[in-house]
Amino acid sequence: MFQTKRLRLRELRSSDLLLVQQMFNNYEFQESGGLDYTVPRGNEFTERWSGWAKSCLLFTIIEEKESNEFVGFTSLNMPIAKNRDADFTIGITQSQWGKGYGTEATQWVVDYGFKALNLHRISLSVTATNARAISLYKYVGFAEEGRKKAGKWSNGQWVDQVMMGIVEEDWAARIPDQTES
Template sequence: MAFTTDRLRLRELRQSDKPQILALFNDYQVQESGGVDYTVPRGDQFFDRWSGWAKGCTFFSILETKDTDPSFIGFAALGMQYSRNRDAEFSIAIARSEWSKGYGTEVTKWMVDYAFKGLNMHRVSLNVSSINQKAIDLYQRSFREEGRRRGGKWAEGRWVDMLLMGITAEDFWGSEEVATRQ
């Protein structure tokens, strides 16, 4: 089963995705911009642990172009630590070769929309490094900054803040953009 945006297909994780996932996580800039663990080379054991995480998500998808010969773009996920709270943690990673093409905007918008309309979430949350300005600019279109974990991540040889962002169902359903889409 696949879900789609204007240009992308969101599909299930397959074992055959392993080389692309490892290439994604072995790109220093991708790992450093989004990861919270040490930035180190990743191998088979990492993929096994990571795919276990992906399988535990409420919604997980590999992102690929809708072309007849699809290209791997990355992944997006909504995971919940406590289902009672219906608070989905949004995660996304896009291959560096696909940055600045609007895929992040397209997928983020779709995932937020689906979280509320398809999964009946109460809120969607995320964490982003304060030095990842491109991601912050993207997320500010849908999410509000709710807090800051000062010195929450070691990056580029220094401690940087982690921004905590979220959108509630009340924000989503009350937004003018949603009202015009209904």
């Protein structure tokens, strides 16, 4: 189990699956990040999602430390280990948006990925209309690397997918002394 100032990042438990399913069954949540159809999610989705989570290099459930309230999840998935490039994913339940939890968890995962998992880069994809997420990623150090033009059908229109990444050299340059902490 890992901790930040306000959060606990822990393993996935079977008791979390209903909370995750409820999070994904929120229209705004699905539209803000997912590439698949925005539709109600049932038990079959939750089982597939759980299998995906178990296959990740790092997968954590995010909860608020004081209240133990469910906040969301985060992951690093590394399909090709040789390149030491992990795909970053985060999902924050809508009731927790705007509290800074996404920034806190993202910063921790990026730091952990480079310090403890010896990653060379961390990559992600975000819908261009998700300005809050893009701002968060830039704040943590991710840079826009390209766009997949009209890569997602969302709310009756085509929107771009923004590809972002951070490499270990750029991450290390942002932190004055890596030996502390």
